[in-house]
Amino acid sequence: MAVETxxxxxxxxxxxxxxxxxxxxxxxxxxxxxxxxxxxxxxTLRIHGGVPAPLAVAAVEASPYVxxxxxxxxxxxxxxxxxxxxxxxxxxxxRGGVLAALGLLAMxxxxxxxxxxxxxxIGSVFRLVGMSARRLxxxxxxxxxxxxxxxxxxxxxxxxxxxxxxxxAGGILAAGHNPGIALLVxxxxxxxxxxxxxxxxxQAAGSVDGESIPRSGLRILRxxxxxxxxxxxxxxxxxxYMPIEIALPLLVRGPLGGDAVSLGLIWAGFGVGALIGxxxxxxxxxxxxxxxxxxxxxxxxAVVLLLTVAPSVPYAVAAFFVGG
Numbered sequence: 001m002a003v004e005t006x007x008x009x010x011x012x013x014x015x016x017x018x019x020x021x022x023x024x025x026x027x028x029x030x031x032x033x034x035x036x037x038x039x040x041x042x043x044t045l046r047i048h049g050g051v052p053a054p055l056a057v058a059a060v061e062a063s064p065y066v067x068x069x070x071x072x073x074x075x076x077x078x079x080x081x082x083x084x085x086x087x088x089x090x091x092x093x094x095r096g097g098v099l100a101a102l103g104l105l106a107m108x109x110x111x112x113x114x115x116x117x118x119x120x121x122i123g124s125v126f127r128l129v130g131m132s133a134r135r136l137x138x139x140x141x142x143x144x145x146x147x148x149x150x151x152x153x154x155x156x157x158x159x160x161x162x163x164x165x166x167x168x169a170g171g172i173l174a175a176g177h178n179p180g181i182a183l184l185v186x187x188x189x190x191x192x193x194x195x196x197x198x199x200x201x202x203q204a205a206g207s208v209d210g211e212s213i214p215r216s217g218l219r220i221l222r223x224x225x226x227x228x229x230x231x232x233x234x235x236x237x238x239x240x241y242m243p244i245e246i247a248l249p250l251l252v253r254g255p256l257g258g259d260a261v262s263l264g265l266i267w268a269g270f271g272v273g274a275l276i277g278x279x280x281x282x283x284x285x286x287x288x289x290x291x292x293x294x295x296x297x298x299x300x301x302a303v304v305l306l307l308t309v310a311p312s313v314p315y316a317v318a319a320f321f322v323g324g
Contacts, residue, residue: 008143008145008146008148008149012146012149013142013146013149013150013153014153016141016142016146017200018141018200018201019138019141019142019146019150021196021199021200022134022137022138022141022193022196022197022200022201023138023153023154023157024192024196025192025193025194025195025196025197026134026138026154026157026158026193027157027160027161028161028189028192028193029092029189029190029192029193030157030158030161030162030166031161031162031165031166031169031189032166032185032186032187032188032189032190033161033162033166033186033189034161034162034163034164034165034166034167034169034170034267034271035166035167035169035170035173035182035185035186036099036170036182036183036186037162037163037166037167037170037245037267038167038170038171038174038182038249038260038263038264038267039170039171039173039174039179039180039181039182039183039260040060040061040179040183041057041060041061041248041249041263042174042179042249042260042263043106043111043116043174043179043180043183044056044057044060044113044116045057045249045253046179047111047112047113047116048113049112049113051113053250054246054247054250056113057246057249057250058246059113059117060113060116060117060120061242061245061246062242063117063118063120063121063124064120064121064123064124064127065124065127065128066121067121067122067124067125068124068125068126068127068128068129069128071125071126071128071129072128072129072132075129077218078218082129084132084133084134084136084137084140084201085133085137085197085201085202087126087129087130087132087133088130088133088134088137088193088194088197088201089194089197089198090126090130091126091127091129091130091133091190092130092190092191092193092194092197093194094122094123094125094126095123095124095126095127095130095187095190096187096188096190096191096194097123097187098119098120098122098123098124098187099123099183099184099186099187099190100183100184100187100188101119101187102115102116102119102120102123102180102183102187103180103181103182103183103184103185103186103187104180104184105180106178106179106180106183107178107180107181107184109178111180134154134193135151135154137197137201138150138151138153138154139151140202141200141201141202156275159271159274159275159324160271160275162271163267163268163270163271163274163324164267164268164271164272164274164275165268165271166267166271167263167264167265167266167267167268167271168261168264168265168267168268169182169264170182170260170264171259171260171261171262171263171264171265172260172261172264173185174260175259175260175261179260233293233297237297241300244304244307248263248266248267249263251307251310251316252266252313252316255310256310256312256313256316258313262313265313265317266313266316266317266320267320268317269316269317269318269320269321269324270320270321270323270324271324272321272324273320273321273322273323273324274324275324276324277324299322299323300323303319303320303322303323304323306319306322307319307320307323
């Protein structure tokens, strides 16, 4: 007779000290990453020199994803497999060291735009696969009944740290000090995650119930057609989302007449909205699954249109809250 199991609550999952230690490291590092959402564009606007400001900001924002995306596709679509624990450790060491070095250069007013772009390009090689490795490690350590809650904790802490707490802290630091200090703090924020990966993450993290990780993501795309279609939708959505991150600091410093704290508050509005959305996700289960993504994408488009006519920073905060 089969025994029905119930999904664990957040608190039940957090009873495992290994899980909450790794989640704590993930949370702290995400706060650091959220800080440079506001600090990087502001630093770029200080050092762009003769390069047009929009192009300079675009280059800086895109550079962490170029080599990282190449590696992510290589790992995901081929048979190359790297243990999640190793990915987390390498990412922390490389990205933490590079961010700290860039922060020190910026605080000494010795950084240039090419140095910043190249540093972010090289330092973020393992960023995307490292973030995926965190999720694999946490879910592998949780019991089967706790995996849903573990994923929920990761998503909630990411929204809270990267888009709510981090941008405000980064804006305050950038307004009161050199924006480079936010990069230095971001690099330091990876120390706790590094220690958690070394101490509590098992060597075999990444396999689930004794099953090996699928050999090829390309095989999954071929077998499960809806996965390929969703990949196209997500790629297109993010393709048209990223220009918002480029335009927002220019909008704040230009038409809205805001400062670093204003930019942080707008991102915080987005983060709070995303956090509320994550908490209320369970209420959407009864809605048609195929129509819901279309509705969400359409609503986000409407929010962006509202943002283009924002007359003030509070209006922009409210618009981004709804978008989040």
